[in-house]
Amino acid sequence: MTRRTRAVKRGGRRLLITGAEAVITSADGPVYAPGEVAVEDGRIVAVGQAGSTAASWRPHEVIRADGAVVIPGLVNAHTHSPMVLLRGYAEDMAFHPWLAAVQAMEENFLPEDIYWGAQLAIAEQFRFGVTTFAEMYFGMAGVARAVAETGARAVLSRGLIGVARNADAMLAEGLAFCREWQGAAEGRITTMMGPHAPYTCPPKYLERVVAAAAELGVGLHIHLSESRREQEEHLVQYGETPTATVARAGIFTRPVLIAHFVYATPADLELVAEARAGIAHCPTSNLKLANGVAPVVRWLSAGVAVGLGTDGAASNNDLDLWEEMRLASLLAKGTTGDPVALPAAAAFHLATAGGAAAVGLGEVTGRLAPGFAADLVLVDWTGPHLCPTHRYLSNLVFAAHGTDVRLTMVAGRVVYDRGAFPTLEIERVKAEVVRRAERLARSATPAGSGRE
């Protein structure tokens, strides 16, 4: 295991994944059954029927994928990874009190809490086949360090609160973070500016964030129209929707990743579609905080790049994107009254290439094709719940679970293999998180505790 991982890490190494029951290249691309994937220097160089790789191309290493289906690595298009420290902490609360409870806890976070929280979140995502995640948080150097060390791919942004006392310092920190980390970790890290939301970032502040993003040449990651209360209060305060306000502040002059967008109007959607912004659909978080169900079918009809997000573990409570994939489809069917809405292929697209496009990595990851990064997952196909296979995508979306992931690879490097995490010390990570979560719970204000 370790030997193989080390071999794959070295530049120019050739790796063949072969013997797979099937290779699903994308939601709309070819399926090779049985199939194989050839990887060189962390990139896919060939995908095809088993035995189709040129005989002259000799791999240094072979990974057998018998009894497994190979799929592109999943993309978690919106999360706050260190929030795993708050997993199960503030439960069954209304949205705004929940947010207050969470923020009270977060005030006591130390930089090392964030680092260890991010390590745990990355481990959990590897275990569930997530190879890329889009993140907005504070103390982002700790997250970036965890990404660099564990081998994940991530789109990172420092969350910015324009109404905070230290709003200017945050902006400067966000800018410095992008400068330091854009393209870091062999290109696995990209960065964005992260204005938290219209209700925490007034228009004047947003304009400064947009100017900074333009100067840096990066995009923006923002929460938009997440709750009914946000939408209604914004309408009262500004006489227009949150989307209209942020549009006037110029955010759509940059690539934008929007989280939630549940209460947006058709005119808002038009703005977003025209701007070619991406949206992260977060069905579990929206349900758990009773923020409703986003009209994802309408977004797709408008041609918007849509991905799936778990959001933070404080509102989910896991980072299992398979649940989001299935929920997205079931909710679309249930809320539109149309059983044809968001079929398996569309849901699988959201979790892979759709998410990659939404976070600005549509040319990098999310598909198994020559030139793309070797970000891929072996799904164990031997369980009774995956038998028989009439259609691979139906089983993947409606029957498979995150726990069926056997092996996860990012940029040609194995990061999860049957319970082992070759790039991180999982027992130490868990112990650090337990210890730190206990300290944080003890130090939180009584009003911040939803546990009793």
Ligand SMILES: [Zn+2]
């Ligand atoms: Zn969020």
